[in-house]
Each structure stands twice: as structure tokens, then as C-alpha cells.
Amino acid sequence: MIYRHLPREIGQPLHDGVYWQSQRPLKLFVFSQLHGEVRYRPGEGVEVTGPVWFRFASPERDLALGLAAGLLRFGRIRIATLDFAVREIATLALPALEERLVVRALSPITVYRTLEIKGKRRTQYYNPLHEEFGELVVANLRRKASVLGVEGREGTVRVQALSVHPRGKRLECYKGTWIEGWVGRFLLEGPAEYLRLALEAGLGAKNSQGFGYVEEVKADADARANAREAGRR
Template sequence: MHLFITLTPQKELELPVHYNHLVQAAVYGTIDPELAVFLHDKGYESGSRRFKLFTFSRVSGRFEANRDKNTLRFTGDVSLTLSSPVNDFCQSIANGFLTRGQIRLGSHFAEVKAVTVRQFTVRGEKVLLRTLSPVVAYSTMRRLDGRKYTCYFQPGDPDYSGLIENNLRKKYQAFFNREAPPGEVKVRKTGNLKMNLVNYKGTIIKGYSGLMELTGPTELLQMAVDGGLGGKNAQGFGCVEMVVSGNEQF
């Protein structure tokens, strides 16, 4: 389920260029405290992996970049999209926004102007997705000296689809507590993709944004739409919206 939030800043909204952690803090501060503790400390488990099963978009609106301060100054209303397969999360975040009437982003406050809810339903085994925040696919590896490092992949790399599929299967198992249906997930870029480098609390994360076509089991495609595509979703990556699905022509 997707929630589209329209916000009216009380003053001009000025955010650091890398603001994901501020939106994440606003999400945890808006939902029910018990749910926030569960998601932050535990989440949904699949083996050794834990998933928050929510994601969010970039902040969208007219802005001016200040290179000297490394900030973005938004003018007028801004919008934010959140998505999750967890009904309790969607209900809690919607109630929180509407009840509080405002959210805090860093040192700035914005009034909640509107909350719109939409369920994108995947029909069939093919879907075209538009990214609302960069999609991240990565693997942790070891150097010869034993130190770990993170290797990021892009659509078209030999391991990319496999990483996306494995991530979706684990999310599905964590949420439904059963094995995901059989079938291979394939990711194909449609048109040009943009590489994005995001500094999240001192860590540089590489992701890609644009249009992506996914084929595979309907249930896993639905998880991608609702729970996010790729990794690091709760940090503001992999939020997508469905363009067309099933037998519709791309």
C-alpha cells in the first residue's frame, strides 16, 4: 500500500542534500511507539536477516540548491510517498500524520495538507516500475586480509537480478512466514538509469533510479511494489510505484 503525503512547510524548508535520516526519524516519530520499537529493534525476520518492510521516497517539490551550504531550499508544498505491505504500519502512519497535523524534518516543521492512500495491485508476471528513490543492490565481501567491504551492483550486471530476487524472497518469507513461490525474477532497465550517491550517516550508498521492468512470480512482484525494491528500504531506498502490470503493453 502507498501513502502520498502533501506537506506545507511552516517556513521555507531547507534540508541537507543527504536528508534520508531526517525522513526516517520523522517516520519513527509518527507511528505508534510500540510499533516503532518493534520495527527499529526487531522487525520481520528471515534467518539472520531482519526487515522493517517499509520504505519512502525522496522529498519532491520545487527547490533551489545551495552549493556553499550543501542544502536544498524547497519553496511551496512538498510531497512524500511511503509504502509498506504491513497494514498496521500504513494505518499507524496515516493516523499519526492526520492526528498530529504536522511532521518535523530536522529543525523544520511542515503541516500535513493531505494524505492519499492507494493500493497498486500486480496482475500477472510482469510489471513496469518507476523509482521514487534509488534502488540499491549490494553484496558484502571480504578482502584477502579478511576485512569486509560492500560491492554495489547496477541493472545489467550478471548478479543484479539474483540479488533482487533473493532479497524479495527473504522479505516474503519474513512477512508471510512461508517460502516464496518458485520462479525466477528478472530485472531489465527501460531507458537510461541515473546513478545516485547518497551519504547516509557517513556511509556512501550507491543506487539507481529510472524505469525498471520486472518479470517473475506475481507475489514477489507485489512485494517489490509494496515493500520496496532492493536493499536498505527503511533508509529511504527502493520506493517504487507501478506504471503498468500484467498483460498491458509497456
């Protein structure tokens, strides 16, 4: 979906994982799930009844501008088996960042380890209650920062789940493989440069497959969410 709308000089090296120089292929962009008049039906797909939107972010300005230009030029976008007309593209300013940021996931955050058990390799996913979840999110963020030359103080980045419920678990099928991820609200603490990177490149793994897009939860929206939660108790 993303690559075909980019200029070839950007899309091809990005697809091949060589746009940024790193030991492992790295694609520093992220996009959210569809939001708006859409309903997700586990195991069945999605039902779209009206206008929908998604968000895209990257620390590379040319990449974001190239995608916007491509979408406007083509005027249509195909997502899975659905065709959409592009009606509007808008840019969002990053919030003023300090060293604490509350975010919510607009697409599931996934982290995992590949383990070998009895001679067989298996993927172990972690949920936000596991200590490894935060450790792997931070390690992934540090790797992105290293590739981009973003400097931050060692040992000062932390991820804490604030509001994650069992219903926040998501199982997404990507090219025949089921991937486990989680949505909810999280507290990020660390240098502002790292928090900016979380917003621009996503949290966790598989960002270029649509995992880990997060946005700031503003204080007034957070208060309303807490009030709704209290009212349900």
C-alpha cells in the same frame, strides 16, 4: 522520521528489527524521496520552494494506518533539518497485477555485497548493468516473501533495467556513510504476489532508510516518456 509518528507498540519493535521474525533484522516498509517543488543539490542538500510530497508503503496494513494517524495527530513532520506542515494524506490503490510490471524508482535502488580484500572489509555496490544487480534484487525480494509466507514458483522472478542512464546514479549520505543507488525504469516478471511485494516493501536493500520505492509505470505515461526521449535524439 517514521518511528516517532507510529504508536509505540508498533514503532519500538519495528525500530529494533523484531516486528517480523527473521534470522536478520527486517523492516518491511519503504518510502520515496521528496517530490514536488524541491531541488536536490549534490553535496549541498535540498532546496524546497513550495509544496512537496512523499510516498510510503508497507505490506503491514496496521503500520501504514498507524503512520497516517500519527502524521495527522502531530500535524507536522521533520525531515533532516526541515520542518513541514502536513496538509493532506491520501491512499493509493494497488494496480491489478499479472506477471509483468514496469516500474520506475521514486527513490534509488541499492544492492551490494560486503567483500573482504586484503583483510579489510569493503562494500561493493552494483549498477543495473551488472548481472549481480538483478540477482541481488531478486534474492532480497525472495527473503521478504519468505518472512511473510508469500509463496511463489522458484526461478520465475526476474528484474530487467529498461531505461537507466548514467545520470540515474545517486549517492546518498546516511549517518555519515555514502550509499550508491540507481533510479530509472525496470521490468519485473514473476508471480503477482512477488510484484505486489515489490510495490509494498520496495526493491533492493535499505528500504527502511528510503531506498527502493517503486511505482507502476502506466502504459500512457510510458508512451509519453518514450516520445520525449525520441524527441531529444
